[in-house]
Amino acid sequence: MSKTLSILGANAREALDSLRKAKLRTVLGLVGIMIGISSVIVMVSLGEIAREQARQSFEALGTDILLVRKSGGTVSGRPAEIGLAEAVAMPEVVLSIADAAPRIMGYGTFRHAGKEIGQGSVQGVTEAFARVNRLSVQEGRFVSDLDIDRHYCVVGAAVAEAMRQAGTEQPVGALIEVEEHLFTVVGVLNPKVESYALPVQIQANDSVFVPITVSKRVSTNPEIDVIIARSRAGVHYETAVSGVRAYFQKQAPSLELAIVTAKELIAQMESQMGIFTLLLGSVGSISLVVGGIGIMNIMLGSVAERRREIAIRRALGARRRDIQSQFLIESVILTMAGGMLGILLGLVVTWGICQYTEWIFLISGMSVGGGLGTASAVGLFFGLQPARQASRLDPIAGLQSGE
Amino acid sequence: MKATQNTLSLTDVCRSYRIGPVTAEVLRGVNLEIGSGDLMSIMGPSGSGKTTLMNIVGLLDRPSSGTHVLDGHDVSGLEDDMLSTLRNEYIGFVFQAFHLLPRLTALENVCLPLVYRGVGRAEAIRRAQAILGRVGMADRSHHQPSQLSGGQKQRVAIARALVGNPVLLLADEPTGALDAETAQEVMALLLQLNAEQGVTILIITHDSSVARQCTRQLRIDDGKLLELPGQDRGADRPPRPLADDGIRDQGAAAP
Ligand SMILES: Nc1ncnc2c1ncn2[C@@H]1O[C@H](COP(=O)(O)OP(=O)(O)O)[C@@H](O)[C@H]1O
Ligand SMILES: [Mg+2]
Numbered sequence: 266m267s268k269t270l271s272i273l274g275a276n277a278r279e280a281l282d283s284l285r286k287a288k289l290r291t292v293l294g295l296v297g298i299m300i301g302i303s304s305v306i307v308m309v310s311l312g313e314i315a316r317e318q319a320r321q322s323f324e325a326l327g328t329d330i331l332l333v334r335k336s337g338g339t340v341s342g343r344p345a346e347i348g349l350a351e352a353v354a355m356p357e358v359v360l361s362i363a364d365a366a367p368r369i370m371g372y373g374t375f376r377h378a379g380k381e382i383g384q385g386s387v388q389g390v391t392e393a394f395a396r397v398n399r400l401s402v403q404e405g406r407f408v409s410d411l412d413i414d415r416h417y418c419v420v421g422a423a424v425a426e427a428m429r430q431a432g433t434e435q436p437v438g439a440l441i442e443v444e445e446h447l448f449t450v451v452g453v454l455n456p457k458v459e460s461y462a463l464p465v466q467i468q469a470n471d472s473v474f475v476p477i478t479v480s481k482r483v484s485t486n487p488e489i490d491v492i493i494a495r496s497r498a499g500v501h502y503e504t505a506v507s508g509v510r511a512y513f514q515k516q517a518p519s520l521e522l523a524i525v526t527a528k529e530l531i532a533q534m535e536s537q538m539g540i541f542t543l544l545l546g547s548v549g550s551i552s553l554v555v556g557g558i559g560i561m562n563i564m565l566g567s568v569a570e571r572r573r574e575i576a577i578r579r580a581l582g583a584r585r586r587d588i589q590s591q592f593l594i595e596s597v598i599l600t601m602a603g604g605m606l607g608i609l610l611g612l613v614v615t616w617g618i619c620q621y622t623e624w625i626f627l628i629s630g631m632s633v634g635g636g637l638g639t640a641s642a643v644g645l646f647f648g649l650q651p652a653r654q655a656s657r658l659d660p661i662a663g664l665q666s667g668e
Numbered sequence: 669m670k671a672t673q674n675t676l677s678l679t680d681v682c683r684s685y686r687i688g689p690v691t692a693e694v695l696r697g698v699n700l701e702i703g704s705g706d707l708m709s710i711m712g713p714s715g716s717g718k719t720t721l722m723n724i725v726g727l728l729d730r731p732s733s734g735t736h737v738l739d740g741h742d743v744s745g746l747e748d749d750m751l752s753t754l755r756n757e758y759i760g761f762v763f764q765a766f767h768l769l770p771r772l773t774a775l776e777n778v779c780l781p782l783v784y785r786g787v788g789r790a791e792a793i794r795r796a797q798a799i800l801g802r803v804g805m806a807d808r809s810h811h812q813p814s815q816l817s818g819g820q821k822q823r824v825a826i827a828r829a830l831v832g833n834p835v836l837l838l839a840d841e842p843t844g845a846l847d848a849e850t851a852q853e854v855m856a857l858l859l860q861l862n863a864e865q866g867v868t869i870l871i872i873t874h875d876s877s878v879a880r881q882c883t884r885q886l887r888i889d890d891g892k893l894l895e896l897p898g899q900d901r902g903a904d905r906p907p908r909p910l911a912d913d914g915i916r917d918q919g920a921a922a923p
Binding site for chain 1: 781
């Protein structure tokens with residue numbers, strides 16, 4: 266064992282030395298491997314970055330979310346819309362749905378203490394809306410299903426701040442005027458950061474939330490624009506989608522729905538990544554094969570050129586396996602060096618793509634490890650044949666070949 | 669241990685090459701006994717099979733038939749790995765063309781046999797330095813072969829052949845590529861190593877002046893080996909059997 270190790274050590278030193286002294290050949294071999302490995306790195310890194318990007322985007326929202334919207338206009342001339350009662354009753358009827366929060370969306374100017382304090386959305390919601398969207402109340406309470414036709418409202422953090430600016434120390438209990446309707450503030454929301462990558466924007470900070478039943482009466486466009494729902498734990502998103510469709514098919518046959526799920530969006534993102542990955546993967550593997558063949562060529566040339574050296578080593582007592590390991594180590598060192606350069610190049614390219622697409626950039630251990638692993642595998646695979654060839658050369662013939 | 673038996677004995681060794689339909693018999697029943705401390709020369713015309721014989725003695729080649737006993741081991745049927753190991757431990761080679769590895773320094777060249785024996789780097793360097801000193805090349809140990817003269821290269825090659833303490837030093841025309849003066853210097857070194865350290869040496873040569881300096885002189889002719897009489901160093905050595913080729917002619921017919 267220690268004999269084998271010390272021979273391996275000597276072989277590694279030899280291999281490095283021989284590569285240093287055959288510069289052009291070494292550089293050519295490195296380039297092929299470098300391109301191959303960098304493609305692999307870009308591929309693996311982007312895949313991971315996309316997944317991380319998606320994960321972060323949906324983290325706040327949760328991956329069990331469904332957005333149900335009306336898609337078409339009218340069918341056979343009859344106006345069809347999402348009914349409030351059906352929307353509210355959905356979790357009770359559709360087994361795969363845990364919670365549903367319909368919304369009527371408006372937009373308006375907010376006045377307080379005789380001054381205009383800002384503009385923003387006026388969202389008609391139910392009690393479920395805070396649960397589904399993970400909104401939390403800083404003071405007071407959220408809209409209640411018992412509010413029915415009371416002109417109560419809950420204001421977002423920025424709206425509350427504007428009221429304080431206007432001189433009201435305690436927004437809860439104060440009055441706010443929204444497009445000529447007067448509301449009593451019953452709650453103030455905690456500030457909330459939202460990702461722009463999300464398929465639905467709440468913009469809670471700048472909004473005023475009122476009971477959906479009030480919206481129905483006072484809004485200029487009293488139509489439910491979306492139901493934000495959550496599926497039950499463990500339910501596949503397709504099951505939830507078809508449950509919702511079946512439900513509305515029964516309730517309102519002429520209604521056409523567009524349903525978006527977080528999981529579907531992630532799947533879409535991943536399938537786009539998949540195409541990208543496939544592309545890079547094939548570029549990567551083609552250049553790895555080309556690079557590998559290049560390495561093989563280089564090593565075969567090296568073996569042919571060093572027949573005398575091999576014969577001398579054999580005469581001095583090198584066994585076949587010692588010769589084989591010397592050449593294998595040489596090709597693995599070559600591909601590993603190419604691999605390391607490829608990793609650097611790959612990370613630079615990935616970084617560039619992330620800059621361009623404004624994605625987060627991260628270096629994954631998997632891509633670096635995978636890159637080095639692939640490089641050494643290529644070195645072993647394409648180096649084996651030349652190394653075997655070297656080990657099988659006839660020492661007698663090699664010794665006779667002139668200097 | 670090594671001194672108790674003959675260092676080497678070849679019995680009835682034949683070697684033939686098949687070239688297409690023709691079989692060329694190069695060695696036809698060679699018998700050879702080498703004792704510890706022998707200094708022998710083999711002469712013969714070009715193409716007579718000297719190198720072929722040396723390759724067999726040095727375990728680089730196998731006889732087509734006959735037995736080959738090295739230091740008490742029958743090596744005829746051994747596999748390649750074992751032959752490599754024995755070569756490493758028992759044989760030192762010196763070649764006409766020096767055969768130093770051009771990318772390595774003199775010292776690294778001399779280390780090689782120890783590397784393949786698994787000797788650690790520091791120890792190998794220590795021993796290689798010592799042996800380079802013995803052949804008068806201590807101050808050239810970090811030179812590359814291209815920076816050395818022919819005689820110096822051959823001294824390094826001799827150091828490399830000796831560094832592992834082989835039982836037998838095989839020199840195939842060691843002076844063949846050197847001018848007369850340098851050749852004599854190298855020859856003197858070999859004689860000195862034999863006389864002072866008891867190194868067993870077999871020299872293949874074209875040069876009768878080289879051959880004459882050896883205590884045992886053999887000729888290879890028509891595939892057979894015969895020892896020239898005389899030159900015996902005296903009564904301390906028992907008479908050696910000659911190649912009795914008259915009787916063993918049928919050995920050549922074997923494949
Ligand atoms: N590999 C081989 N194949 C065929 N013939 C060979 C081979 N090696 C040597 N010979 C032949 O064997 C004979 C002896 O060669 P060699 O031992 O090199 O002679 P020497 O060293 O005495 O000049 C020559 O005729 C040579 O052509
Ligand atoms: Mg010869």
